[in-house]
Amino acid sequence: MELSDCLPFWDTLSEQQRQQLVHAAALRTVEKGTVIHGPGGRCTGLLAVVSGQLRAYILSEEGREITLYRLFERDICLFSASCMLRSIQFDIAIEAEKDTAFWVIRPEVYKDLMERLPAVANYTNELMADRFSEVMWRMEQILWKSFDKRLAAFLLEEAALEGSDVLKITHEAIGHHLGNPREVVTRMLRYFQGEGLVELARGSVRITDMEGLRALAG
Amino acid sequence: MELSDCLPFWDTLSEQQRQQLVHAAALRTVEKGTVIHGPGGRCTGLLAVVSGQLRAYILSEEGREITLYRLFERDICLFSASCMLRSIQFDIAIEAEKDTAFWVIRPEVYKDLMERLPAVANYTNELMADRFSEVMWRMEQILWKSFDKRLAAFLLEEAALEGSDVLKITHEAIGHHLGNPREVVTRMLRYFQGEGLVELARGSVRITDMEGLRALAG
Numbered sequence: 001m002e003l004s005d006c007l008p009f010w011d012t013l014s015e016q017q018r019q020q021l022v023h024a025a026a027l028r029t030v031e032k033g034t035v036i037h038g039p040g041g042r043c044t045g046l047l048a049v050v051s052g053q054l055r056a057y058i059l060s061e062e063g064r065e066i067t068l069y070r071l072f073e074r075d076i077c078l079f080s081a082s083c084m085l086r087s088i089q090f091d092i093a094i095e096a097e098k099d100t101a102f103w104v105i106r107p108e109v110y111k112d113l114m115e116r117l118p119a120v121a122n123y124t125n126e127l128m129a130d131r132f133s134e135v136m137w138r139m140e141q142i143l144w145k146s147f148d149k150r151l152a153a154f155l156l157e158e159a160a161l162e163g164s165d166v167l168k169i170t171h172e173a174i175g176h177h178l179g180n181p182r183e184v185v186t187r188m189l190r191y192f193q194g195e196g197l198v199e200l201a202r203g204s205v206r207i208t209d210m211e212g213l214r215a216l217a218g
Numbered sequence: 219m220e221l222s223d224c225l226p227f228w229d230t231l232s233e234q235q236r237q238q239l240v241h242a243a244a245l246r247t248v249e250k251g252t253v254i255h256g257p258g259g260r261c262t263g264l265l266a267v268v269s270g271q272l273r274a275y276i277l278s279e280e281g282r283e284i285t286l287y288r289l290f291e292r293d294i295c296l297f298s299a300s301c302m303l304r305s306i307q308f309d310i311a312i313e314a315e316k317d318t319a320f321w322v323i324r325p326e327v328y329k330d331l332m333e334r335l336p337a338v339a340n341y342t343n344e345l346m347a348d349r350f351s352e353v354m355w356r357m358e359q360i361l362w363k364s365f366d367k368r369l370a371a372f373l374l375e376e377a378a379l380e381g382s383d384v385l386k387i388t389h390e391a392i393g394h395h396l397g398n399p400r401e402v403v404t405r406m407l408r409y410f411q412g413e414g415l416v417e418l419a420r421g422s423v424r425i426t427d428m429e430g431l432r433a434l435a436g
Contacts, residue, residue, distance in 0.1 A: 058354070058357075058358065058361075060358070060361070060362040061362070062362070064361075064362065066361055085343060085344060085347040086344065086347075087344045087345075087347035087348035087350075087351060088347045088350070088351060089351040089355075090350075090351050090354035090355065090358075114336075114340065114343075115336060115340060116336055117336060118332075118333060118334055118335060118336050118339050121336050121339030121340050121343060122332065122333060122339050124343055125303060125332075125339060125342055125343050125346065126303060126304065126305045127305075128343065128346050128347065128350065129303040129304075129305035129306045129346065130305035131350075132306070132308075132346065132349075132350050132353070133305060133306055133307040133308050135350070135353065135354070135357070136276070136308035136353070137307075137308065138357075139276075139353070139356075139357050139360075140276065140278070140308075142357075142360065142361065143276075143278065143282075143284055143360065143397050144278040144279070144280070144282065179361050
C-alpha cells in the first residue's frame with residue numbers, strides 16, 4: 001500500500017507537497033509484541049498502518065495497562081506525534097499486536113502542511129475526534145458497565161478480530177486490556193466457565209456459548 | 219467581553235469573516251443550575267464563556283453522572299457543536315455551575331470558516347487536544363486512583379475554585395462529579411471526618427486539615 005492510499009487529502013496536495021511527504025516517510029516492519037512508541041518516549045511521528053494491527057494503551061505507574069483503541073490497515077495514529085499539538089498532554093504507548101508494516105511520517109513535515117492547508121488540518125481534526133470518541137466509549141464502559149459485561153464484550157470482540165472461537169490469550173493479557181488485575185480476570189473467567197460460556201485451557205479461552213456471551217454483554 | 223477576545227484567531231480574519239461571526243453569535247445569560255446542552259440534544263453551537271462557570275459531564279442510562287471538565291472565562295466548548303465534526307460520536311451535557319454569560323456561535327458558520335482557514339482549523343485542533351488531555355487525566359484518575367485519593371483531590375480542587383474552606387455541596391452532587399453513588403461518598407466523608415480532615419454539616423463540607431488532604435491526594 002502506497003503512502004497516498006493512507007492519506008485521504010493526497011489529491012488536494014501539490015506535486016511539491018507530495019514529494020515533501022514522500023521524503024518524510026519511511027516504511028517499517030516490526031514483529032508482533034514490539035513496542036513502537038512510548039510511554040514517555042520521544043515524538044515518534046505519525047504512523048499509518050499498511051498491514052497488521054497496533055494497540056494504543058496507557059500505563060499506570062504501577063505497571064497496570066488499559067487498551068484505548070486498536071489501529072488496523074489504513075488507520076493513522078496521531079498521538080505518536082504528540083509534539084505536533086502542544087495541547088496534547090497525555091502519553092500513550094503503542095505496540096504491535098500482530099506482525100505489522102507501517103509508514104512513519106516525520107512530525108515536523110506533517111505539522112508544516114497542517115498549519116498551511118485546511119484540508120490537512122481538518123483531516124487531523126476528524127482523526128482526533130474519532131479517537132476521542134473511541135476513548136469516551138471505553139471510559140463509559142469502564143464507568144457504567146460491570147466487569148462481567150465488559151469481559152463478555154471483550155471476548156466477543158477478540159473472537160471477531162481473530163475469526164476464531166479459540167482465543168490464544170493469557171488472563172494477564174486480558175487484564176492489561178481491561179485495566180484489571182489478573183486475579184479478577186481469572187475469577188470471572190472461572191465463573192463464565194461454570195456458566196458454560198467458555199472453556200479454559202493453559203494460555204487459551206474457547207468460547208462455547210456465543211449467544212450466552214452476547215446476551216451478557218448486552 | 220467581546221467575541222473577538224474569545225477567539226485567538228480573530229486577528230487573522232478578514233473584515234467580512236469577522237462580520238460573519240458577529241452575526242452568527244448571540245450573547246446568553248443563564249442562572250446557576252441551568253442545563254445548557256444535551257445530553258441527546260440538538261447541536262447547540264460553539265460556546266464561549268464570558269463570565270461564570272460551566273461543567274461538562276456524561277450521564278449513564280441509569281442517571282449516574284461524571285464530570286469531564288470545567289469551562290471558565292474565555293474557554294470555548296466544542297462538543298456542544300459536535301455536528302461540526304462527523305467523527306464525534308459521543309454525547310456530553312453542559313450545565314451552569316454559577317450564573318453564567320456566554321456567546322453561542324452558530325455551528326455552520328464556524329464550520330465554514332474552519333474548512334477554509336488553516337488558523338481556525340488548527341485552533342480547533344488545539345481546543346480538542348486540550349479537552350482530550352483533560353478527559354484522559356480524568357480517566358487515569360478513575361482507573362488508577364483509589365476513591366479516597368480522588369475524593370481528597372476533588373475537595374481540594376473545589377476549595378481552590380471557591381476560594382473557601384467551606385464547600386456548599388451535597389454528597390449526591392459530589393457523587394455526580396466523581397461517578398460514584400451517594401452512599402459511597404457519605405461513607406468516605408465520614409471516614410475523613412473521623413481522621414480529622416473535614417467537618418460535615420447539612421449541605422456542606424468544611425476542610426479542617428488542608429495539609430492532610432493534600433498528603434492523601436498524593
